[in-house]
Amino acid sequence: MARRGDTLELAVLGLLHENPLHGYELRKQLNLVLGWGRVLSYGSLYPALKKLSKAGLIVEDVAPVTPRAAAPGGAAPVSRRQRITYRLTPAGDERFAKLMSDAGPSTWEDDNFDVRFAFFGRTDAPIRLRILEGRRARLEERLSQVRADLDRSQVRDTYARELKRHGVESVERELVWLSDLIAAERGEPTAAPPDAPASP
Amino acid sequence: MARRGDTLELAVLGLLHENPLHGYELRKQLNLVLGWGRVLSYGSLYPALKKLSKAGLIVEDVAPVTPRAAAPGGAAPVSRRQRITYRLTPAGDERFAKLMSDAGPSTWEDDNFDVRFAFFGRTDAPIRLRILEGRRARLEERLSQVRADLDRSQVRDTYARELKRHGVESVERELVWLSDLIAAERGEPTAAPPDAPASP
DNA sequence: GTTAGCATGTAAGGAGTTACATGATTTT
DNA sequence: AAAATCATGTAACTCCTTACATGCTAAC
Numbered sequence: 001m002a003r004r005g006d007t008l009e010l011a012v013l014g015l016l017h018e019n020p021l022h023g024y025e026l027r028k029q030l031n032l033v034l035g036w037g038r039v040l041s042y043g044s045l046y047p048a049l050k051k052l053s054k055a056g057l058i059v060e061d062v063a064p065v066t067p068r069a070a071a072p073g074g075a076a077p078v079s080r081r082q083r084i085t086y087r088l089t090p091a092g093d094e095r096f097a098k099l100m101s102d103a104g105p106s107t108w109e110d111d112n113f114d115v116r117f118a119f120f121g122r123t124d125a126p127i128r129l130r131i132l133e134g135r136r137a138r139l140e141e142r143l144s145q146v147r148a149d150l151d152r153s154q155v156r157d158t159y160a161r162e163l164k165r166h167g168v169e170s171v172e173r174e175l176v177w178l179s180d181l182i183a184a185e186r187g188e189p190t191a192a193p194p195d196a197p198a199s200p
Numbered sequence: 201m202a203r204r205g206d207t208l209e210l211a212v213l214g215l216l217h218e219n220p221l222h223g224y225e226l227r228k229q230l231n232l233v234l235g236w237g238r239v240l241s242y243g244s245l246y247p248a249l250k251k252l253s254k255a256g257l258i259v260e261d262v263a264p265v266t267p268r269a270a271a272p273g274g275a276a277p278v279s280r281r282q283r284i285t286y287r288l289t290p291a292g293d294e295r296f297a298k299l300m301s302d303a304g305p306s307t308w309e310d311d312n313f314d315v316r317f318a319f320f321g322r323t324d325a326p327i328r329l330r331i332l333e334g335r336r337a338r339l340e341e342r343l344s345q346v347r348a349d350l351d352r353s354q355v356r357d358t359y360a361r362e363l364k365r366h367g368v369e370s371v372e373r374e375l376v377w378l379s380d381l382i383a384a385e386r387g388e389p390t391a392a393p394p395d396a397p398a399s400p
Numbered sequence: 401g402t403t404a405g406c407a408t409g410t411a412a413g414g415a416g417t418t419a420c421a422t423g424a425t426t427t428t
Numbered sequence: 429a430a431a432a433t434c435a436t437g438t439a440a441c442t443c444c445t446t447a448c449a450t451g452c453t454a455a456c
Contacts, residue, residue: 008443024407032354036367037310037342044444046409065407067453081452083407107417110237120359142237154232159320166377167236170370177366208415224435244416246437265435267425281424283435307445406453417442425434 006099007034007112008048013088013096014119016058020087023049033118049086057092061085101127106138129185136178143171206299207312208240208248213288213296214319216258220287223249233318249286257292261285301327306338329385336378343371 008030015021015029023045030040052058065081088096100116100123103109113135120128146164155161183189208230215221215229223245230240252258265281288296300316300323303309313335320328346364355361383389 022407023409024405032349033360035364036346037307037338041445042407042409043411043446048443050409065453079452081407107237114363117363118357118360121357138237146236149232157318157321160233160318162381163314163317164235166374170373173370173373174366181362206415222435223437224433241417242435242437243418243439248415250437265425279424281435402456404453404455406451408450410449411447412445413447414445415443417440419438419440421436421438423435425432427432428430 006108007115008040008044009052010096010099010112010119011115012048012052012086013057013092013099014115014122016086016088017093017096017119017122020061020085022083022085026086033115035114035118052092053086055091056089057095058086059089061087097123101130103134109134110138125185129182132178132182132185136175136182139171139175139178143168143175146171206308207234207315208244209252210296210299210312210319211315212248212252212286213257213292213299214315214322216286216288217293217296217319217322220261220285222283222285226286233315235314235318252292253286255291256289257295258286259289261287297323301330303334309334310338325385329382332378332382332385336375336382339371339375339378343368343375346371 011030011033012026015026015033021029023042026049027040027042027045030045031038034040049058049060053060062082062084065079065083067079100119109131113131116131120131146168149155150161150164150168155164211230211233212226215226215233221229223242226249227240227242227245230245231238234240249258253260262282262284265279265283267279300319309331313331316331320331346368349355350361350364350368355364
């Protein structure tokens, strides 16, 4: 059962799904995927990798780093420095597919939407569609709830109201974006064809 | 020093800053303030309240609940049910002011922007301005970073690119919103005067 | 030669979640 | 009479952060 914090696990599996990587490089890629200023600490990454390793989802290949400045003299240019490269096992592959397709609790799906979307290229069309539609449904539900709160004057403070109002606007825009993506995913023609990834 | 997770503390202090509340009601208000689907569990709330109580920032007033259905006969309508009402101490008041005005690490400021904004009515104009400008500065920095990543093709996947592109767009819109608010806060005339809280 | 980046970890602790536990009151 | 909502908590656990610790290699 998908728990809340499987975001990191999902992101790691997703990145290793195509290329094996070592921790340091993995972290840089993760910072791009997890996005928007979130910077992952090594104190999170390495224990997480050990955990995945123990669970049999990834394996470690220890190898010395090839030095960039090759010795011109003659001896094989092998440095003392070790590097641990991680790659997916079949079990890890399965787990990735499961995490991508699982419905899970809505908080989990929300927290992971960005990561899942970033890995859309590694999944099938039906799953993509399900994820997009799930996201749309959840956003719509919240939107109506926030709108109801605003109408019922649950939110009294002027600034708090302004914040919600702005929030409602951006969610409305995200819904348009989602609907376009869903249409493109279904092969339907979009009203305004911007630079949506309809023809990759 | 403001740590990452002081969000809940800030929200509790902010809500109690005007009205004393008991836990159950507090939670409902918190769900409105923390916003966008986040639902606080009692397992978080009550321990947090105990902690604040121990720290001397709030005090508990225990009292029986007045039953809604008053006994028509005669005896005083007092139920067996106890309710704990929390209110701020002067120390709590200070702490709230400090959390509102503190700069703190940028991750903290980011995580708490919404909550701080929601409590703008409980703070002074200079602090409001600092918070807004801080937020704008951080968003601009990230924006340029993400744009740089996109240009340098750090992001290869089509979907990942689309996600970033959409992210950039919404951040750009948030920046416009922020700039309008800052202008209003400074008393400058906005280009397009929508329903910004210029004249409450 | 010294700074910046590469590379991997451990220890302590904070914040919050889920699941469990209990019971009173109001509404249908 | 049953269901929903009010009301307050505890225990175990997970995830992640900060701070610490170490040393290699490339670039200036």
